Amino acid sequence: MIASFGYVSTALTLFDSSPSKTMTFATWSKLEKEEREQRLIQLTKTNLKNTLRIVHYNIASEFPLYRMSSSIVPLATHPEVNWDYLKYTREEFRAIGDLVKANGLRVSMHPNQFTLFTSEREQVTNNAIKDMEYHYAIFEAMGLEKEARINIHVGGTYGDKDSSIARFYENIKKLPAPVKKAMTLENDDKTYTTAETLDICEKEGIPMMFDYHHHMANPSSVPLEELLPRFIDTWKGTGRPPKVHLSSPKTEKAYRSHHNFVGSDYVLPFFKMVKAYTDELDVMIEAKQKDLALIQLLQDLSKVRGIKRLTGGTLLIQSLSAIVTAHG
Numbered sequence: 001m002i003a004s005f006g007y008v009s010t011a012l013t014l015f016d017s018s019p020s021k022t023m024t025f026a027t028w029s030k031l032e033k034e035e036r037e038q039r040l041i042q043l044t045k046t047n048l049k050n051t052l053r054i055v056h057y058n059i060a061s062e063f064p065l066y067r068m069s070s071s072i073v074p075l076a077t078h079p080e081v082n083w084d085y086l087k088y089t090r091e092e093f094r095a096i097g098d099l100v101k102a103n104g105l106r107v108s109m110h111p112n113q114f115t116l117f118t119s120e121r122e123q124v125t126n127n128a129i130k131d132m133e134y135h136y137a138i139f140e141a142m143g144l145e146k147e148a149r150i151n152i153h154v155g156g157t158y159g160d161k162d163s164s165i166a167r168f169y170e171n172i173k174k175l176p177a178p179v180k181k182a183m184t185l186e187n188d189d190k191t192y193t194t195a196e197t198l199d200i201c202e203k204e205g206i207p208m209m210f211d212y213h214h215h216m217a218n219p220s221s222v223p224l225e226e227l228l229p230r231f232i233d234t235w236k237g238t239g240r241p242p243k244v245h246l247s248s249p250k251t252e253k254a255y256r257s258h259h260n261f262v263g264s265d266y267v268l269p270f271f272k273m274v275k276a277y278t279d280e281l282d283v284m285i286e287a288k289q290k291d292l293a294l295i296q297l298l299q300d301l302s303k304v305r306g307i308k309r310l311t312g313g314t315l316l317i318q319s320l321s322a323i324v325t326a327h328g
Helices: 025-030 033-061 086-102 122-142 161-174 177-181 194-204 212-217 224-233 264-274 290-301
Strands: 002-008 065-067 106-109 149-153 183-186 208-211 243-246 280-285 307-311 314-317
Touching: 002 290, 025 033, 033 065, 033 086, 065 280, 086 122, 106 122, 122 149, 122 161, 122 177, 161 194, 177 183, 183 194, 194 208, 194 224, 208 212, 208 224, 212 243, 224 264, 243 264, 264 290, 280 290, 290 307
Parallel strands: 002 065, 002 280, 065 106, 106 149, 149 183, 183 208, 208 243, 243 280
Antiparallel strands: 002 314, 307 314
16 A cells, blocks of 8 residues: 655744734734735735745655645635735745646645534534635635645534534535535544544545544444445545545543654554555644654654655555554
């Protein structure tokens, strides 16, 4: 199995490279009208410049995957700001997209936990649609809307999971078809299990983003060996390998929280299991130390018998017979 790796948003290796510099609505409100726009343009262009720097760094490091920041454009979806950011930044967006395409990177974004389709409140659903359209517009400006992915969770249960799932099916109909085609759904660590998320993905034709750490924190009643082939099948026809999120628990007590790094011992049982079902896998590392955690994990995994590092961010995972498989 070929496993390709990436990390989230910020490259800590680079100096002052945050792609999500922002300001609050309160700060924006205190500025004069002309200064408001200038500050927003300046911040957005800085974020785009840093995104471009990070993409160059990923190419040089041979990291095939990258999750872009959702906060590239400050206050992009705030109803009272409503500014035309593309008017001033089309060239910068296109430069990033051209670089991504020229080097075959696979990119994604992950809206926040408030972007969901299970709420009883119409305004929450409307805001979710607006946020998804914002993410899609960014990828469209980059020329990446047909290949990039926008990942969200199913949402809340509001005391009745069955009713919430029924609302998801109704509310998701309001999402424009091109935007829905770009989305993925991820199992979470408290509410919607792998099996429940899979059911929704299969019914809606949405690829599933499998999070191993979340699955361990919130296991399904169905064995993971039965779920993995179904998860992989949701990616058929997308032109992309199935994709997973990997992280390690901070502590046993704070199990759901992400550690600074990702422990190879924690993820090796998963690799041993999933390699039986797919020849390719995309792996997004979620750790507080970002690219540093990815580099450390790649170094650790490449020392394991049966794993060979092919490039800076790609591993060939062969026999892992000595690894003990443990899962929820």
